[in-house]
Amino acid sequence: xxxxxxxxxxxxxxxxxxxxxxxxxxxxxxxxxxxxxxxxxxxxxxxxxxxxxxxxxxxxxxxxxxxxxxxxxxxxxxxxxxxxxxxxxxxxxxxxxxxxxxxxxxxxxxxxxxxxxxxxxxxxxxxxxxxxxxxxxxxxxxxxxxxxxxxxxxxxxxxxxxxxxxxxxxxxxxxxxxxxxxxxxxxxxxxxxxxxxxxxxxxxxxxxxxxxxxxxxxxxxxxxxxxxxxxxxxxxxxxxxxxxxxxxxxxxxxxxxxxxxxxxxxxxxxxxxxxxxxxxxxxxxxxxxxxxxxxxxxxxxxxxxxxxxxxxxxxxxxxxxxxxxxxxxxxxxxxxxxxxxxxxxxxxxxxxxxxxxxxxxxxxxxxxxxxxxxxxxxxxxxxxxxxxxx
Amino acid sequence: xxxxxxxxxxxxxxxxxxxxxxxxxxxxxxxxxxxxxxxxxxxxxxxxxxxxxxxxxxxxxxxxxxxxxxxxxxxxxxxxxxxxxxxxxxxxxxxxxxxxxxxxxxxxxxxxxxxxxxxxxxxxxxxxxxxxxxxxxxxxxxxxxxxxxxxxxxxxxxxxxxxxxxxxxxxxxxxxxxxxxxxxxxxxxxxxxxxxxxxxxxxxxxxxxxxxxxxxxxxxxxxxxxxxxxxxxxxxxxxxxxxxxxxxxxxxxxxxxxxxxxxxxxxxxxxxxxxxxxxxxxxxxxxxxxxxxxxxxxxxxxxxxxxxxxxxxxxxxxxxxxxxxxxxxxxxxxxxxxxxxxxxxxxxxxxxxxxxxxxxxxxxxxxxxxxxxxxxxxxxxxxxxxxxxx
Numbered sequence: 001x002x003x004x005x006x007x008x009x010x011x012x013x014x015x016x017x018x019x020x021x022x023x024x025x026x027x028x029x030x031x032x033x034x035x036x037x038x039x040x041x042x043x044x045x046x047x048x049x050x051x052x053x054x055x056x057x058x059x060x061x062x063x064x065x066x067x068x069x070x071x072x073x074x075x076x077x078x079x080x081x082x083x084x085x086x087x088x089x090x091x092x093x094x095x096x097x098x099x100x101x102x103x104x105x106x107x108x109x110x111x112x113x114x115x116x117x118x119x120x121x122x123x124x125x126x127x128x129x130x131x132x133x134x135x136x137x138x139x140x141x142x143x144x145x146x147x148x149x150x151x152x153x154x155x156x157x158x159x160x161x162x163x164x165x166x167x168x169x170x171x172x173x174x175x176x177x178x179x180x181x182x183x184x185x186x187x188x189x190x191x192x193x194x195x196x197x198x199x200x201x202x203x204x205x206x207x208x209x210x211x212x213x214x215x216x217x218x219x220x221x222x223x224x225x226x227x228x229x230x231x232x233x234x235x236x237x238x239x240x241x242x243x244x245x246x247x248x249x250x251x252x253x254x255x256x257x258x259x260x261x262x263x264x265x266x267x268x269x270x271x272x273x274x275x276x277x278x279x280x281x282x283x284x285x286x287x288x289x290x291x292x293x294x295x296x297x298x299x300x301x302x303x304x305x306x307x308x309x310x311x312x313x314x315x316x317x318x319x320x321x322x323x324x325x326x327x328x329x330x331x332x333x334x335x336x337x338x339x340x341x342x343x344x345x346x347x348x349x350x351x352x353x354x355x356x357x358x359x360x361x362x363x364x365x366x367x368x369x370x371x372x373x374x375x376x377x378x379x380x381x382x383x384x385x386x387x388x389x390x
Numbered sequence: 391x392x393x394x395x396x397x398x399x400x401x402x403x404x405x406x407x408x409x410x411x412x413x414x415x416x417x418x419x420x421x422x423x424x425x426x427x428x429x430x431x432x433x434x435x436x437x438x439x440x441x442x443x444x445x446x447x448x449x450x451x452x453x454x455x456x457x458x459x460x461x462x463x464x465x466x467x468x469x470x471x472x473x474x475x476x477x478x479x480x481x482x483x484x485x486x487x488x489x490x491x492x493x494x495x496x497x498x499x500x501x502x503x504x505x506x507x508x509x510x511x512x513x514x515x516x517x518x519x520x521x522x523x524x525x526x527x528x529x530x531x532x533x534x535x536x537x538x539x540x541x542x543x544x545x546x547x548x549x550x551x552x553x554x555x556x557x558x559x560x561x562x563x564x565x566x567x568x569x570x571x572x573x574x575x576x577x578x579x580x581x582x583x584x585x586x587x588x589x590x591x592x593x594x595x596x597x598x599x600x601x602x603x604x605x606x607x608x609x610x611x612x613x614x615x616x617x618x619x620x621x622x623x624x625x626x627x628x629x630x631x632x633x634x635x636x637x638x639x640x641x642x643x644x645x646x647x648x649x650x651x652x653x654x655x656x657x658x659x660x661x662x663x664x665x666x667x668x669x670x671x672x673x674x675x676x677x678x679x680x681x682x683x684x685x686x687x688x689x690x691x692x693x694x695x696x697x698x699x700x701x702x703x704x705x706x707x708x709x710x711x712x713x714x715x716x717x718x719x720x721x722x723x724x725x726x727x728x729x730x731x732x733x734x735x736x737x738x739x740x741x742x743x744x745x746x747x748x749x750x751x752x753x754x755x756x757x758x759x760x761x762x763x764x765x766x767x768x769x770x771x772x773x774x775x776x777x778x779x780x
Contacts, residue, residue: 032626050442050490099492100440107493110504110617111624117500119509123624137621140537140546146558147530156530168536168653227500231527234501234513236422263558 031080033108034095034123042085042125044095045108049079051099056083058095059120063342063371070098090128091375092195094120113192115374116184117237131202132382133195138205139165143197145187145229148259152252157218158225159256160187162197163264164204164211173267175389176213176260177298180277180284184239186226187218193374199381208386212274213264217256219277219284221248244280245305247314250287257295271333274388276300278377279345286352291316293327298388301337302380303372306348321359328361334387335363338380340370421470423498424485424513432475432515434485435498439469441489446473448485449510453732453761460488480518481765482585484510503582505764506574507627521592522772523585528595529555533587535577535619538649542642547608548615549646550577552587553654554594554601563657565602565779566650567688568643570609570667570674574629576616577608583764589771598776602664603654607646609667609674611638634670635695637704640677647685661723664778666690668767669735681706683717688778691727692770693762696738711749718751724777725753728770730760 033045044056054073061069073081081097094113097104105112106121113122124130141164150157164174179196181189190196196214203209222243224230243249261268273296277285282304289299308317335356339349356363366383370376423435434446444463451459463471471487484503487494495502496511503512514520531554540547554564569586571579580586586604593599612633614620633639651658665686667675672694679689698707725746729739746753756773760766 046492048490048492051492052440099489099494100438102436102438102441102489102494103497104489104492104494105509107508108626109624110507110509110626112502112504112509114500114502118497119495119500119502126623134623135615135618135620140548142534142536144532144534146532147555158530225525228525230525233516233524234499236498236500 031108033106034121036123036125040087040090040125040127042088042123044073044083044097044106046073046081046097046099046104046106047079048081048099049075051075051081053098053100054081055098056095057098058085058093059373059375060085060088060091060093063373066372068095073097088125090125090130092122092124092130092133092378094122094374096120114188115193116239129379129382133198133378134202135198136202136205138201140201141165141197141204142167143191148256148263150252150255152255153221153248155224158187158229159218159259160191160216161260161264162191162200162214162216164200164213166211167213167265171265172211173265174211174213175272175274176215176264176266177385177388178215178217178256178273178275178285180217180219180275180281182219182277182279182281183241183244184237185281186220186223186237187216188226188229190214190216194381195378196381199378199385203382203385210389212385212389213260213266215256215260219249219281220244221246221252245283245309246312247287247316249284250291250316251314253284253288253292270295271297272389274298274300276302276336276384277304278302278380279372280305282306287316290320290323290327293323294330297333299332299335300380300384301335301349302377302384303339303343303345304337304349304352305345306352321355324356324359324361328359335361336366336384336387337363338366338368338376338383340368340372340376342369342371343376344372421498423496424511426513426515430477430480430515430517432478432513434463434473434487434496436463436471436487436489436494436496437469438471438489439465441465441471443488443490444471445488446485447488448475448483449763449765450475450478450481450483453763456762458485463487478515480515480520482512482514482520482523482768484512484764486510504578505583506629519769519772523588523768524592525588526592526595528591530591531555531587531594532557533581538646538653540642540645542645543611543638545614548577548619549608549649550581550606551650551654552581552590552604552606554590554603556601557603557655561655562601563655565600565662566654566656566664567602567604567775567778568646568663568665568675569604569606570665570671571606572609572667572669572671573631573634574627575671576610576613576627577606578616578619580604580606584771585768586771589768589775593772593775600779602775602779603650603656605646605650609639609671610634611636611642635673635699636702637677637706639674640681640706641704643674643678644682660685661687662779664688664690666692666726666774667694668692668770669762670695672696677706680710680713680717683713684720687723689722689725690770690774691739692767692774693729693733693735694727694739694742695735696742711745714746714749714751718749725751726756726774726777727753728756728758728766728773730758730762730766732759732761734762 035043055070057070073083227237282301425433445460447460463473617627672691
């Protein structure tokens, strides 16, 4: 204590708490938003005294085509715009504001996720489905961003890999789920918007899923990595990329399997491999699994695109029925299809089920409410993953 | 081809390109922002026809205390607000807009980073220092988000670990840099704002740095993990956390070293251990390295806080001079201190250098322009890391 007093006297040591800071102090603001009330209503607040109109757009609102609906916020006497929802079901939600038509994120909420070319704020209402997406007090797996070489594409490519709790300190060999994103997505989509790490940690901790490795590659064969993560530098992503559905992903997929089986303690058998994906990733999962018809015992098609574009010339798509038949003859454990009843790909799935019926290929079909949304894809994960490797 | 035509006829397979999408389409906008011109001026654009005033705030502008300055943008006839900088030095920059005082991120730029409680847009001007922060066409290391158990804190805690290119497929043992964040930061600060993975990949590829493992723990002993990554769920981070400078970080740091040395192929010797940190992380690096005075051969203090708070009662801070003397007697390779000339901690560093001079403890001192900014801390990394393990 004496020495401390001397130091104080000598050096004037006091560090004002507001100063011992990292660079940036501003922006957090005093306003609490969103505020999740005990009754599971949620209040949003945005201080914008000069604005003429402020709308809240949330993915729980009725969708208009590919955009969530909006609700008008009301300005109080302090210039803070406010909106309170009705009681919300437990889930993960995303939202943004429109301030006189300008898209604005909530400065009161640092939790943001990117979906293709847009940044959304997010929050979780606990007490049900949303609990799968929350970090719980359970053992946690590791999430690694790695690079691998694809000989088939002659490219270094980035990949996201979840290894289950205990992987690093054990000797067990694990099964593998290959998990594919949709159009405009990349190797970050499933781990961020998809909450894969939280879902896996929680399902494993509850004994509902077997410990497994989840491999999330980039499905755009023309792309090395997510925006900002490749030599292309920082760029604004676009929905439509070349070569995404031209057969190259399907042809070169063994590069990814080889990388994983060479680099991780995994079981290299059909019965320990699953593949699943959403939308374009469902398309890829469908065609990869039939083009390599003795590779996966578990296939999950989440709101899948099914049929190749007319201009796709790859040999991969020439043998649709033949390879499906072979896949069927080779046998598998689970062929699982899920789609929302208002999804724009609904009819493709109707037609595909008819095709499978005609081929005598067994599958499970799950139809949910809603459309082509991450709400559905996250939920499908929580239903599909417990079915694997049992 | 015949089969494809049949399929077309049967199922109407065309997938409109704008529809085969992930969930979100909106928000990217038509306006290009920022646009980095060949002459290294940069134009920012924000469509906000209804706004009365739009300011651009960038970290390259003259700072006012802890906030970067602002520049007025001008509205064109289409309602797009525009600002073009003068020629900018190659570097990484962050910015945001103020629309009638409301803090707004650039909807034209998905590249965002969080600093404590604020989201900033970022961009890189290439052709110099900024090239260290860009993903280059070089071998890439792996970034893993892991969890470890700290017996000293009786907590599961999250940690970010960079392993160099080739780590997974070799048998080499590597030296380790422990890299600590500042107040309000967490285990994500150095890897996101600090661009650690890019800096390491690039320095290693250029032969300027030895391949090493970089360990980025959470310096807030009361915190399990970054906001949204712990059981606390999503919350708005604050600058000031309890227990950050009360001695517990220093006392329990061996938990982290033990975890790393038990889990990675590392050299477990003093000559293969470095510790460095910014601001509060500089404080931690200073006190950890003297409190465990025979542990690190390399110490880097970036804009460090130096002197304990008056109300800190830990035994860690009782033995300041004594442990420094012991550290000096034990010997080390490099004790490196850097600070900007306008940094609010400048006088602490002046006083600390005087103390070291009085103790006869050798150190290197680097003084740069600027203040308490990530621009400086990233630059210090590019200078400090090449000095390690040589």
